[in-house]
Amino acid sequence: ETPDDRFADLMFPGFDGSSFIWKISMAQCAQFVLSMIVGQTRAAPNTCSLYLLGASWGPSIASGQLWRLILPTMLHANMMHLFFNIFFQLRIGFGMEKQFGIGKFVLLYFICGIVGNMISVAIDPYKLAVGASTSGFGLIGVWLAEILLSWHIMGPHREKSILWILFM
Numbered sequence: 001e002t003p004d005d006r007f008a009d010l011m012f013p014g015f016d017g018s019s020f021i022w023k024i025s026m027a028q029c030a031q032f033v034l035s036m037i038v039g040q041t042r043a044a045p046n047t048c049s050l051y052l053l054g055a056s057w058g059p060s061i062a063s064g065q066l067w068r069l070i071l072p073t074m075l076h077a078n079m080m081h082l083f084f085n086i087f088f089q090l091r092i093g094f095g096m097e098k099q100f101g102i103g104k105f106v107l108l109y110f111i112c113g114i115v116g117n118m119i120s121v122a123i124d125p126y127k128l129a130v131g132a133s134t135s136g137f138g139l140i141g142v143w144l145a146e147i148l149l150s151w152h153i154m155g156p157h158r159e160k161s162i163l164w165i166l167f168m
Helices: 003-011 020-038 047-052 058-062 079-100 102-123 133-149 157-167
Strands: none
Touching: 020 047, 020 079, 020 102, 079 102, 079 133, 102 133, 133 157
């Protein structure tokens, strides 16, 4: 085991370079580079490039562009947005993917993203929205539900789990 492997496992417990969560995170990084190539303003993708690449926009979704409910999970507004979303999803994702299995985890990830984008559009249909946080917060919701459903058997790990969710 190399120092890099130990660091990766410390930062992201259960790190696995062949996992879905790692691959989708790298795809999001590549998509960020693409969005910067399409058009940028002050070292961030501009609104037009984000829209062209599939950002959530209520009027477009209402007119039938349903891909705008999933593609925003691949787009990020700036480098800091990308960094925090990727850190967050990798921090919780490796363990959840191992727990649920790749098939269920992929399904959960995308259902959370779609539902999150639907809620976002319902709250503010005229906001151009991007980011993997819809999937990430949905996964936190799944995790919280799991904790609440198994509360009676968790014992001393209850408080630690709740504190971790609050931190995230």
